[in-house]
Amino acid sequence: MSDKIKPRTISGVLELLPNDQVVFNQMVDKIRKVYESFGFLPLDTPMIELSEILLAKAGGETEKQIYRFQKGDNDLSLRFDLTVPFAKYVSINQNELAFPFRRYQIGKVYRGERPQKCRFREFYQCDVDVISDKLDVIHDAEMVNIIYEAFQSLDLAKFTICINNRKVLNGFFEALEISEKKVEILRIIDKIDKIGEIAMREELDKIGVSQEKINRICEFILITGNTEEKMAQLKEMKIQNETFVEGLLELEKVAKYVKQFGIPEDCFRIDLKIARGLDYYTGTVYETFFDEYRNLGSVCSGGRYDNLTEYYTDRNFQGVGISIGLTRLYAQLKEMGLIKTQASSIAQVLVVPMDEKASEFALKIAQNLRKNAINTEIYANFYKDMKAKLKYADKLNIPYVCIIGEDEINQNCVMLKNMKEKTQRKVGLEDIFEAIK
Amino acid sequence: MSDKIKPRTISGVLELLPNDQVVFNQMVDKIRKVYESFGFLPLDTPMIELSEILLAKAGGETEKQIYRFQKGDNDLSLRFDLTVPFAKYVSINQNELAFPFRRYQIGKVYRGERPQKCRFREFYQCDVDVISDKLDVIHDAEMVNIIYEAFQSLDLAKFTICINNRKVLNGFFEALEISEKKVEILRIIDKIDKIGEIAMREELDKIGVSQEKINRICEFILITGNTEEKMAQLKEMKIQNETFVEGLLELEKVAKYVKQFGIPEDCFRIDLKIARGLDYYTGTVYETFFDEYRNLGSVCSGGRYDNLTEYYTDRNFQGVGISIGLTRLYAQLKEMGLIKTQASSIAQVLVVPMDEKASEFALKIAQNLRKNAINTEIYANFYKDMKAKLKYADKLNIPYVCIIGEDEINQNCVMLKNMKEKTQRKVGLEDIFEAIK
Numbered sequence: 062m063s064d065k066i067k068p069r070t071i072s073g074v075l076e077l078l079p080n081d082q083v084v085f086n087q088m089v090d091k092i093r094k095v096y097e098s099f100g101f102l103p104l105d106t107p108m109i110e111l112s113e114i115l116l117a118k119a120g121g122e123t124e125k126q127i128y129r130f131q132k133g134d135n136d137l138s139l140r141f142d143l144t145v146p147f148a149k150y151v152s153i154n155q156n157e158l159a160f161p162f163r164r165y166q167i168g169k170v171y172r173g174e175r176p177q178k179c180r181f182r183e184f185y186q187c188d189v190d191v192i193s194d195k196l197d198v199i200h201d202a203e204m205v206n207i208i209y210e211a212f213q214s215l216d217l218a219k220f221t222i223c224i225n226n227r228k229v230l231n232g233f234f235e236a237l238e239i240s241e242k243k244v245e246i247l248r249i250i251d252k253i254d255k256i257g258e259i260a261m262r263e264e265l266d267k268i269g270v271s272q273e274k275i276n277r278i279c280e281f282i283l284i285t286g287n288t289e290e291k292m293a294q295l296k297e298m299k300i301q302n303e304t305f306v307e308g309l310l311e312l313e314k315v316a317k318y319v320k321q322f323g324i325p326e327d328c329f330r331i332d333l334k335i336a337r338g339l340d341y342y343t344g345t346v347y348e349t350f351f352d353e354y355r356n357l358g359s360v361c362s363g364g365r366y367d368n369l370t371e372y373y374t375d376r377n378f379q380g381v382g383i384s385i386g387l388t389r390l391y392a393q394l395k396e397m398g399l400i401k402t403q404a405s406s407i408a409q410v411l412v413v414p415m416d417e418k419a420s421e422f423a424l425k426i427a428q429n430l431r432k433n434a435i436n437t438e439i440y441a442n443f444y445k446d447m448k449a450k451l452k453y454a455d456k457l458n459i460p461y462v463c464i465i466g467e468d469e470i471n472q473n474c475v476m477l478k479n480m481k482e483k484t485q486r487k488v489g490l491e492d493i494f495e496a497i498k
Numbered sequence: 499m500s501d502k503i504k505p506r507t508i509s510g511v512l513e514l515l516p517n518d519q520v521v522f523n524q525m526v527d528k529i530r531k532v533y534e535s536f537g538f539l540p541l542d543t544p545m546i547e548l549s550e551i552l553l554a555k556a557g558g559e560t561e562k563q564i565y566r567f568q569k570g571d572n573d574l575s576l577r578f579d580l581t582v583p584f585a586k587y588v589s590i591n592q593n594e595l596a597f598p599f600r601r602y603q604i605g606k607v608y609r610g611e612r613p614q615k616c617r618f619r620e621f622y623q624c625d626v627d628v629i630s631d632k633l634d635v636i637h638d639a640e641m642v643n644i645i646y647e648a649f650q651s652l653d654l655a656k657f658t659i660c661i662n663n664r665k666v667l668n669g670f671f672e673a674l675e676i677s678e679k680k681v682e683i684l685r686i687i688d689k690i691d692k693i694g695e696i697a698m699r700e701e702l703d704k705i706g707v708s709q710e711k712i713n714r715i716c717e718f719i720l721i722t723g724n725t726e727e728k729m730a731q732l733k734e735m736k737i738q739n740e741t742f743v744e745g746l747l748e749l750e751k752v753a754k755y756v757k758q759f760g761i762p763e764d765c766f767r768i769d770l771k772i773a774r775g776l777d778y779y780t781g782t783v784y785e786t787f788f789d790e791y792r793n794l795g796s797v798c799s800g801g802r803y804d805n806l807t808e809y810y811t812d813r814n815f816q817g818v819g820i821s822i823g824l825t826r827l828y829a830q831l832k833e834m835g836l837i838k839t840q841a842s843s844i845a846q847v848l849v850v851p852m853d854e855k856a857s858e859f860a861l862k863i864a865q866n867l868r869k870n871a872i873n874t875e876i877y878a879n880f881y882k883d884m885k886a887k888l889k890y891a892d893k894l895n896i897p898y899v900c901i902i903g904e905d906e907i908n909q910n911c912v913m914l915k916n917m918k919e920k921t922q923r924k925v926g927l928e929d930i931f932e933a934i935k
Contacts, residue, residue, distance in 0.1 A: 065809065065810060065811065066550055066551060066554045066809055066810055067588035067810070067811070068551065068585075068586045068590045068810035068811065069546060069548065069551070069586075070543070070544065070547070070586070070587075070590065071544060071546055071547065071910065073574065074544040074546070076542075076543055076544060076587070078540035078591060078594055078595075078897045079540070079541065079595070079599075079601065080539075081539060082539070082540045082542055083539065083540060083913075086540050086542075094647065097844050097873050098868045098871075098873050098874065099868075099873075099874070099875060100844055100845030100848070100873055100876075100896075101844065102516035102517075102519070102520065102844055102894070103516070103519045103520060103523050103844070104516065104519060105512060105513070105514065105519055105522070105523075105869045106513055107507065107508060107509070107511040107620050108506055108545060108576075108606065108608075108620065109511070109565075109608075109620065110507070110508065110509060111506065114503060114506070115507065128546075128567070128569060128574075129567075130565065130566075130567030131567075132565060132610050133610070135508065136656025137508065137565075139545075147506045148505075148506070149506075150513070152505035153505045153506065157515055158515075158516070159889075159890050159893040159894055160890075161877075161878075161879055162516075163875065164516065169545065171545075171546075173569050173570070181542050182546075183545065183546065193879060195879065195881065196879065197878055197879050197880055197881070198875075199854075199857060199878040200878060203876065203878070210868075254884065269540055284927070316862075318857070321857060321859055321862075322856045323861075323862070325841045325866055368532065371500065372503055373502060373503055373504075373505035374502065374505065375502070392621060398670075407534050407537055407538065407539055407540070408537030411537070413645065417636075420636060420755065421756060424755075424758045424759055424760075425758075425760075428759070428760060429534045431536075431647075434535075436534050436535050436536075436537055437535065437536070437537065438536060438537025438600065439537075439636075439640065440598075441598075441634055441635075441636040442569075442598055442630060442632065442634050442641070443634055443636060444632065444634070452596075453596050453597075456596040457596055458541070459537075464888065471841070
């Protein structure tokens, strides 16, 4: 015993038991299917990039969290998101790609965070982006449509997709003559759901915003009503600022297209307090919340950016994209009991030959089931007793077991057990498909 | 220009253009589908493991090639295969898993090799393994069945699955009293296809094997005939060695079951010169070759192992598994022109509204197509001319384009272009599905 190495997995990663992994993969499959249904092309960039490339823009927290190492002469890092590798990819392949270039990427990213509950060092991001030299604002609305279809398909909980526009925010700050504090103000506003209005006011006061301007900020970001009413109130403000007016026009267009896309009104909201921390967003920004689990924070976020590739190429690209942080989402939902594991199995049928003599007949039946697109597993450890075999099927949630012994071979049939209903009956070979449908 | 960072990807990785990525993903999907059709459960272990865990058994080449780095107090490494993490996983979760535990894992692994053509530093492995306290030899035959179905499904080229048994080899060496040179002999035998019989004889001579014994080795590993004939000749040798006899019995059983599984005779062969380099194999070993492209080497290999988890746990597990090195396989086939990219696209229909006014009608049609499981993309950069839009569809190999302008809206129809046949006609909304099937 003393010479054994204690088997263990590093902390901060999600290593699931098989039945949970099946459910996780089903979520990935659903997201992928939705992304592909909108014609997004798959991309698969390496986990490892040159540090120089990944850190072109990063700094601060990102740089501290990155997994960085030397191999030979190369200074390498593990990717910390899928956006920077995407910018690199587009810059490299700009002459080969057809624009607007629509891509999705579902893959793991790495951040050396101090591990805590539902904070991961390795986690999946599921991204879609569309990028082009010039990109009509209808694409911003399409992202709302994609988020909507993805979360409809995941069928987890009632959700609302919230949008805002950075130009509206920036223009508003310019009009109030507080743009020089913009970054700090955005950061503070972004926290209102966590800390509340009073604490937010205090923080704004602390950085030197006057009470009158704090009042105007609150009035602005806490505007109420449905989409039309909010738009009307924003226009009534008659803010004479070019950026604000441009942003308002974009917001209005996005809202119009969102309606054309057929997104139900109760799943979509303009929310002027959404800012998104990342400073590369320049127009529309997105956050998505579960109505009853607002405390989870945004489960799908993104935005429009004007020049993501600026560090790599002189050519200007506009883009818009969103991302689902699937690992965290899964872990949170699992903890809350919102994920059902019971119903899932990979094999639909377990074929059990009673002994070695029954194998030939059993193998034929299994092959035949597979040819008819039914996932079929053979339980072939003959030495185990029937109780162990059925327990196995139970543990894997396999709904049907086909038992095959001498009688069944002679009668050209199988003993079909329905594991859920705990019933069994003899079924002729031609009737198996009917019986397990 | 001077302040731009030259965008580039590290060497030794496969970063594909979208149309190629679609093909690559189709291959992954096919393999996954076959693995699941046999009831294998998915696993997804982290890319990063503790170095102590990964290197429990490794050494020599592996240790030199590994990506290893320090983060905080942890000595970490990127996984170099999926087998060691599997052994770790089974050791950790042995009380939670149902045995025989059947798992597949498709994921990237990392080896810091000197990059050369078709040698990768990051590459996909597609593994299946089944593991249990005791595992009937029928599982060894099932692996042949899985390889067969996987390569049938990939539909790349005529292939042959070759098997051998380590016990047969070891017993033979014992009987010849050359076991102390076993490891070297196996390594030399393994190279016969690359270096030929003469060079192999020379190498055996160099390590001190007598001419008489070299003759017997050659006679043995170059045995001819079909499976039955080979088995008969091996029995006729009447080698009085327990290990040999045991191995022969296993080989015979595997051959029997392979027949029961319905594997065509021309896709399966006993090949006594197959040894597999890795020393953890203890029984059946597999290699798979394309008949016409033997120079590619084995495209799917594996074997039976008796105690993979011995470094982590006292409990004994028997296992058998195979692996497809997909990245290398893809790259080789692509270079040989054996991979067709042309036919693939993600979107089946491109919906093109002529202008902003046509968007509402266009969006409805797109939504409706998606509801009917047809991947549909909207070309929404209104400012582009029609020529650019059609060129876009062409580049992405999208087979159908639905053009929508004022006329179409008024007549409640679309202009449907068949991009391959270069034809177009007006189609009523209810007839679209029929027209694009």
